[in-house]
Amino acid sequence: MSRRPYIRPMSTTTWYMRNGRYKVYVLRELTSFLVMFYSFLTIFGLAALAASPERWNAFLASQQSTAMIIFHGLALLYFLFFQTFPWFKLAPKAMPVQLGEKKLPDSYIIIGHYAAWAVVSIFIFWLAGVI
Amino acid sequence: MAIAKKAVVWGLFAAGGTLTSFIFPALIALFLVIATGNVPEGLQFEQIHSFASSWLGKACLFIVLFLSVWHAAHRLRVVAHDFGIRKDTLVANAVYAGAAIGTVLAAFYLLTIN
Amino acid sequence: MSTRTRQLELEVMRYDPEKDEAPWFQTYTVPCLEDWVILDAINYVKEHLDTTLAYRWSCHMMVCGSCGMMINGEPSLTCKTFIRDLPDKVRVEPLENFPIERDLVVVLDDVIQKLHQVKPYIIRKDDPPAEDKEYIQSRGSLAKFKQLTMCINCMICYSACPQYGLNKDFIGPAALTMAHRYNRDSRDQGKSDRLNILADHDGVWDCSFVGACSEVCPKHVDPAAAIQQMKVDGAVEFWKQKMGITGDKS
Numbered sequence: 001m002s003r004r005p006y007i008r009p010m011s012t013t014t015w016y017m018r019n020g021r022y023k024v025y026v027l028r029e030l031t032s033f034l035v036m037f038y039s040f041l042t043i044f045g046l047a048a049l050a051a052s053p054e055r056w057n058a059f060l061a062s063q064q065s066t067a068m069i070i071f072h073g074l075a076l077l078y079f080l081f082f083q084t085f086p087w088f089k090l091a092p093k094a095m096p097v098q099l100g101e102k103k104l105p106d107s108y109i110i111i112g113h114y115a116a117w118a119v120v121s122i123f124i125f126w127l128a129g130v131i
Numbered sequence: 132m133a134i135a136k137k138a139v140v141w142g143l144f145a146a147g148g149t150l151t152s153f154i155f156p157a158l159i160a161l162f163l164v165i166a167t168g169n170v171p172e173g174l175q176f177e178q179i180h181s182f183a184s185s186w187l188g189k190a191c192l193f194i195v196l197f198l199s200v201w202h203a204a205h206r207l208r209v210v211a212h213d214f215g216i217r218k219d220t221l222v223a224n225a226v227y228a229g230a231a232i233g234t235v236l237a238a239f240y241l242l243t244i245n
Numbered sequence: 246m247s248t249r250t251r252q253l254e255l256e257v258m259r260y261d262p263e264k265d266e267a268p269w270f271q272t273y274t275v276p277c278l279e280d281w282v283i284l285d286a287i288n289y290v291k292e293h294l295d296t297t298l299a300y301r302w303s304c305h306m307m308v309c310g311s312c313g314m315m316i317n318g319e320p321s322l323t324c325k326t327f328i329r330d331l332p333d334k335v336r337v338e339p340l341e342n343f344p345i346e347r348d349l350v351v352v353l354d355d356v357i358q359k360l361h362q363v364k365p366y367i368i369r370k371d372d373p374p375a376e377d378k379e380y381i382q383s384r385g386s387l388a389k390f391k392q393l394t395m396c397i398n399c400m401i402c403y404s405a406c407p408q409y410g411l412n413k414d415f416i417g418p419a420a421l422t423m424a425h426r427y428n429r430d431s432r433d434q435g436k437s438d439r440l441n442i443l444a445d446h447d448g449v450w451d452c453s454f455v456g457a458c459s460e461v462c463p464k465h466v467d468p469a470a471a472i473q474q475m476k477v478d479g480a481v482e483f484w485k486q487k488m489g490i491t492g493d494k495s
Contacts, residue, residue, distance in 0.1 A: 021455075038162070046240040065166070093473050130164060
């Protein structure tokens, strides 16, 4: 009997449409665009800060529009649900903590992340004078 | 040693990912607050300028920006691969160059804030 | 035990390398008992409807790893997939990302080779104990890697992994997890022998933590976690070598 194994083709550009799991993964990875965007936005802010008070105020003013409210609002939600929360959920997998025969439950580590996140966020808001 | 490059790159990515996960929501929220027209106290020129003038402020801002751009760069490289762009060396050079530019700009502007 | 029957319509992928240019689907109507698993339905086809259907199975109890197939697009162990969790129309295909040998049988040579590649055995650098004694291992030490030993080599994780789908050179979930299992075993001293898995660009670094492998694993081995831990180990190992902490010369 002759062998002729058949190789099923896989699209390198649309494979992730095959199921929900892959789509969620891709949406998660696309948050990297946001990270790049806000990093450079902050860098432009620093440029304005370094220049003069007028440039800084102009930078602040450039953010003030309905479009930017919607953009920043959506970005915040997208980032929270597709970066921050998934990252916290996956963190315990990379750092198992052994306690004798048992492993520290993942939920402890996840809750620890949320607590630290709350503290860090409150601190940043306090520094910025929001609260 | 081959382990060198990949381990370092991944280490930066992991550190950046952890940092951005904690800090970026607040950062984006600050932009949102500014967008509504209310510029909080700490973001008025005098306050933020003095923060960025201090060495602690510079260090914090630099570390955040440095790790963020490298995290994003490495991830964008993987995204390109996942979307079928297989010219990995080309993509890698492009994204890491972008991260390098971001790092240099961040350092430059921070150093000029006095 | 329920004796009510349920009619399932199985759409099964067929492929005869001597006759077919490409795979095609054949539909069978199977009267099933309510508590059947899909493997029971496939066995019914073989016994009563079409003896030419080729597929692998053995234990029917989730320990041999033979019966992996795609059930409605989801990589599954057919002896673990209950028909009560399935709709009336079921599409049965060979495991994704593997070449099809015939019908539902796939070519597993690639993953077998990769399992060998990771040196999945205890490696000792010093001499064995003088008397015929066993190696002492505490329960705590065992707990560190016990979950990783549960792998039954069903290779469903390779079907779920898109990075393996995109790049067949990727060593992949099961093989990497096997390496980690031995690295974490206190009796093993072969971590540096397996270092090429970390160093190699087809090793752990090809994983982008999609996590699908762990979601489909029928034994809850969590290969995704194992691979991330190896990445951490790799990163730590790099800095240790740089600072000259380990005995290894870089």
